[in-house]
Amino acid sequence: MYDLSLQKLTGHSWRPYLPIQKLSQDLHIFCIPAIARPGEELLDADMILSACELHHLSKLRLPSLKENFKRSRYFLRNILSVFLNSSPSALNFKKDKGHKPSVDGLEYNLTRSADFIIIAVSEQPVGIDLEFIKPDFDFSDICDQHFHEEEQRWIDTDRLRFFTVWTRKEAVLKATGEGLIDDMATFSTIAPRVYRTPNGFHLESYLMNDNYILSLATNNSDKKTYFWQL
Template sequence: MASPAQSPGPVTVWWARPLDPDTHPRLVALLDDRERTRMAAFRRPEDRHRYLAAHALARLVLAAHLDADPAAIAMDRTCRCGEQHGKPTLAASPESPGFSLTHSGELVGVALGPGAVGLDVEQHRGIEVDGMSDHVLSPAERSAYTLDQQSFLVTWTRKEALLKVTGDGLSSPMTGITLGPPDTDAVVRDWAGGPDGPVWVRDLASPLDDHPAAVAGLGPSAPDVRTEDGDAVLSG
């Protein structure tokens, strides 16, 4: 797989809580038609709340960075299949910043960096670790590690963040990535079919203890990662 341009950093991450579209029409108005249609299609209210907060936050963060109207920012979601359901990117110049959205449970996040970046958060929940391991852990990891729910979610967030860097998401198998032990600093030991160059990944302390998170990008080492208040951005 060809490697996109490296991201030298720094990376900034904004964290926020989900918001009800019915009580936040100003934020709903920032979304484009495709985003509003997608949000309305969710059957569960909590999914709509997370979607609104994450996508409105991304638009506001990008607008501040680009000195642009958040509602006028054009998003490209072209998947490898040609349909518009892939990772959102800016439909702009190659100099546009990289960004990544994530949401789970009671938290949404947006990461912004000068190059490709991936962000993931996962809420602690009942997970059948043994049943999921075959879909998440590489053969080398399955033979080396016995994971509880906490360490399994740490591994999951690290891998999901890495896959978001390339834009592949879960269309590329997590089992192709081999990481170091989850109780040590994150290290990518092998990535079958991954980027040609080096990649980095690091754990993040999210605002909620039961929501482990990770951020990833391209390059030999992790840059500075700054954390900001996304709730303040959404309410501004």
């Protein structure tokens, strides 16, 4: 069995964001609070978000969901615009056959929770998933139905291990563009590399703030990962 150890992400792990013009093969992870800081206003959001994004925003009823979506699209556009040296409102988003998003040849992936918005940006395919470690969540049925036998044995009854595997599976399927599939039990994510494509995907998992699991899937294990706090 592989030694699947979690790396810890603390406040010291995140650097204050500095604009970067070129990625070079590196992987950049951005952490944004899901709730606005005191006095923080996105006054130019209506000018930056697309008509489609604004329409989707208008359909959301819960204020928390509206703010989460608005902030995620606003910061995503601003982050990508730095890398592409473009106006945030002018970005041309595309999706492949599996609905995997990209913009002007740049790969990105986004995951959201009630507390954080996490955005991964790279020149290579990337997938990312963040999950809150729910203390009262019954995960036994999910393990039995959707996890590989190797994963089931490794998890047993360990809650932290369950959410580690769950985020690793989601990260891989987001990186490939497959999304959630019916045959999730056909592949294991215990190994540091998973082969859903010829090149495979390198996996890393982190314990964040002691109550979140964050997992990354990339097809380039030689890249350097930068963690940025906005």
